[in-house]
Structures are given as structure tokens and as C-alpha cells.
Amino acid sequence: MTAVDLPAVPRVLIAEADPWSRDLLKQVLLNVRCDARLDVCADGDHAAALLREKSYDLILADWELAGVDGLSLLRSVRQQRRSPALPFILLSSRNDSASVREALPLAPTAYLTRPLNMESLTQRLQDLLLNEGESVYCEIPALAPGMTLPAFLEQRREVCDGAPLRVDVKAAVHRSLGPEGVDLQQLEDQVRMDPQITAVLIAAANSAGYHGTPVQTLHAALNKLVPGQSMNLILGLALKHNVVLGDSGLVAYAERHWQLSEDSAEYARRLARMLELDHQRCYSACILHRLGDLALLRCLEDWRQGGGALDDEAIGESLDAFGAAYGSALRTRWRLPLELRQLIAATYSLEGGVYSREALVVNLATQMARLTEHEGLQELAGSKTARLLKVGLSELTRVRKT
Numbered sequence: 001m002t003a004v005d006l007p008a009v010p011r012v013l014i015a016e017a018d019p020w021s022r023d024l025l026k027q028v029l030l031n032v033r034c035d036a037r038l039d040v041c042a043d044g045d046h047a048a049a050l051l052r053e054k055s056y057d058l059i060l061a062d063w064e065l066a067g068v069d070g071l072s073l074l075r076s077v078r079q080q081r082r083s084p085a086l087p088f089i090l091l092s093s094r095n096d097s098a099s100v101r102e103a104l105p106l107a108p109t110a111y112l113t114r115p116l117n118m119e120s121l122t123q124r125l126q127d128l129l130l131n132e133g134e135s136v137y138c139e140i141p142a143l144a145p146g147m148t149l150p151a152f153l154e155q156r157r158e159v160c161d162g163a164p165l166r167v168d169v170k171a172a173v174h175r176s177l178g179p180e181g182v183d184l185q186q187l188e189d190q191v192r193m194d195p196q197i198t199a200v201l202i203a204a205a206n207s208a209g210y211h212g213t214p215v216q217t218l219h220a221a222l223n224k225l226v227p228g229q230s231m232n233l234i235l236g237l238a239l240k241h242n243v244v245l246g247d248s249g250l251v252a253y254a255e256r257h258w259q260l261s262e263d264s265a266e267y268a269r270r271l272a273r274m275l276e277l278d279h280q281r282c283y284s285a286c287i288l289h290r291l292g293d294l295a296l297l298r299c300l301e302d303w304r305q306g307g308g309a310l311d312d313e314a315i316g317e318s319l320d321a322f323g324a325a326y327g328s329a330l331r332t333r334w335r336l337p338l339e340l341r342q343l344i345a346a347t348y349s350l351e352g353g354v355y356s357r358e359a360l361v362v363n364l365a366t367q368m369a370r371l372t373e374h375e376g377l378q379e380l381a382g383s384k385t386a387r388l389l390k391v392g393l394s395e396l397t398r399v400r401k402t
Contacts (some may be wrong), residue, residue: 011037013038013047013050013059014026014061017065018204043065043067061091070090074088074103090110091113149303149318153303153318162199162298164294167191167194169238170235175190188219216284216340254297257297258294261287265284268365268366271365272358275389284340286365292327296322364386
């Protein structure tokens with residue numbers, strides 16, 4: 001495409017097997033053209049069917065698609081001999097010279113290998129979808145007439161994008177880059193207190209493209225994902241809508257939930273180490289246990305921007321009514337491992353008669369985090385959870401002061 005034949009509103013097809021890579025491509029593209037009409041699919045057969053039904057202005061396709069692969073899609077597009085040629089960006093994990101030679105005769109507009117260079121991809125999309133100097137602004141849609149806050153939150157529960165970001169991701173990634181590339185330990189230290197980043201990376205490391213033992217911690221996720229992929233996923237989160245809250249009331253609630261998550265996670269880590277248990281799993285469960293409440297706050301920002309009224313009472317009532325349901329829906333939809341979900345559930349209550357020691361740790365840690373500075377540990381030391389762990393006042397005092 002050239003500037004003279006750019007459509008008023010481009011239609012774009014994204015064909016990518018991995019759900020998290022698919023979402024990343026979608027966010028990068030919408031960041032360039034928020035008004036683009038997008039069709040997104042996970043396999044080549046679906047993509048081929050869409051190509052038969054619709055006319056597109058740009059295609060991004062993964063070579064390694066199931067069914068009809070991306071190279072075959074490109075071949076069929078080029079056989080149509082459209083003039084000018086339909087822009088087609090081919091994505092692949094193959095960076096060997098033989099693969100490049102196989103693709104080049106089909107004249108892809110770009111052949112991009114993974115992990116993707118986000119700046120390069122963004123620049124190519126700008127060149128293809130914007131005239132020189134052009135930018136596109138999209139207004140936030142108003143709420144539907146008669147929409148109530150409970151109905152809005154019920155509607156958004158199954159499709160919400162998760163929590164707002166606590167960490168400045170660009171700064172975190174920058175601090176983690178060294179002469180030899182990404183320092184994974186440094187990156188983990190920079191982002192481990194952010195529930196949204198933790199959840200997304202764990203979910204991505206358990207997606208269809210990765211096999212083996214289920215990943216339940218940020219540390220394991222970073223070591224399972226390709227470093228460049230981790231960085232792209234983290235940076236891609238910053239492109240999403242309302243990842244930074246604008247309402248001061250919502251920010252105040254978010255700060256409390258973030259602090260509660262971090263305090264719980266730190267207490268759980270210390271307790272687990274003291275008891276020689278899996279401290280990383282315990283930390284993960286506690287840092288994620290308020291994910292639903294935080295996701296709800298982000299949806300309340302959407303409500304406010306759409307023209308809905310919002311005050312402190314409405315925020316509190318919404319959290320009480322929907323916070324737990326949002327967390328459950330997210331953990332299920334993102335397919336977090338069952339063992340991790342069960343451990344997160346233990347932060348709220350212990351059900352049944354048999355508890356793992358890790359479950360007891362996260363339950364006790366969240367109880368500690370909820371204590372105010374004026375409340376002592378004596379009563380907690382006498383609780384059933386502390387007794388089952390054989391943890392007394394001296395141990396709890398040491399955990400709190402470490």
C-alpha cells in the first residue's frame with residue numbers, strides 16, 4: 001500500500017497460533033490504528049476461509065500455523081496476482097537461510113523472526129497503515145443508554161483484560177538489559193511485585209506453545225519463555241487500554257490492594273523459607289490473590305470514562321460484589337495451573353480437613369498482612385493455621401521484622 005491507496009478504515013487479518021502472541025500482535029496493531037477492523041484467528045484453515053470471504057488491506061500470519069501454514073497462505077494470496085500486491089507480514093521462528101530462501105520468492109512484505117523486534121514491527125505497521133505524519137484518534141465509546149453499574153460489571157467479567165500495571169514496564173525492561181542481553185534475575189526483581197505481569201507471564205508459559213511441567217511461578221515462567229518473548233509480552237501490556245488508572249479514588253484502592261498483595265507475598269516467602277517449603281510458589285499465590293479486585297478497578301475506570309458516575313461507595317460495593325468473581329474468571333480463562341489456583345484459594349480460606357503446608361503458609365501470610373500496625377501477633381500465633389504449621393509468636397515476630 002502507498003499513501004494514495006490507504007483505505008479510510010483498514011481491514012487486517014491476524015493469524016497466530018499462540019494466544020498471548022496473538023494478543024500482543026493485536027495490541028501493537030491497534031496502537032498504530034485504533035480504528036482498524038480486525039479479524040483474529042488461531043489456525044490456518046480459519047484464516048484461509050476468511051481470505052475467501054473478505055478482502056483485506058494487510059495480513060500478519062505465523063508460518064507455523066496448524067492446518068494451512070502461513071507460507072501456504074502467502075502463496076495463495078500471491079497467486080491472486082492482486083495489483084498492488086496485498087501487504088503480507090510473515091512471522092516465523094525459523095531464522096535459517098534455507099527458510100528465508102523458501103519464503104523470499106513469494107515476496108512477503110516483511111519476514112520477521114521471533115522474538116519479534118517490537119520497534120521494527122511498529123514502524124512497519126505505521127508505514128503500511130498511516131500516511132506520513134498521520135495519526136488516528138479513537139473516542140472512548142459512551143455507555144449504552146440505561147446501563148447500570150452492576151450490569152456493566154457483570155457484562156465485563158468474562159472479557160476483562162486483567163489488572164492495571166503497578167510497574168513502569170519500559171523502565172523495568174531497560175534496567176534489566178545488559179551487554180549480553182536480558183538479565184532474567186534482574187527482570188524478575190523489577191516486576192515480581194506486579195500481579196498483572198506475573199499472571200500474564202505464567203499464563204503465557206503454560207500456553208499451547210510450551211509443554212512440560214506446569215509453570216506456577218514468575219521465576220519458572222521467565223526461564224521457560226524466550227527472553228525476547230518475555231520482554232515483548234511485558235512491553236505489550238503497556239499498550240493496552242487503561243493500564244494506568246486515572247481516577248484518584250480508584251488509584252487509592254489499587255494502592256491498598258497492591259500493598260496487601262506484596263506484604264502477603266513477602267510474609268509467605270519468609271515463612272516458606274523458614275519451614276523449608278517452596279517459597280516461590282507461595283510468593284506467586286499471594287501476589288496474585290488480589291488480581292480480581294485490581295481487574296475490577298480497571299473496569300471501573302472504563303465505566304467512568306464511558307460517562308458513568310463513580311464514588312467511593314460505588315467502588316467499595318463493586319469490589320464486595322464482584323471482586324472474587326473477577327479473580328476466579330481470570331484465573332480460569334488464562335488457564336493458570338490448577339495447583340496454583342488452589343493455592344490462591346487458600347489465601348482466603350481453608351476448606352476440607354487436609355491442608356498442604358504451602359496452603360497453610362499462604363493463609364497465615366495473608367492474615368498477617370491484614371493486621372494493622374496496632375494489632376499484635378499474639379492472637380494469630382494461637383490460631384489453628386499457626387498451630388498446624390507449628391509456628392509460634394517468636395517465629396511470626398521474626399517474619400514480620402525481617
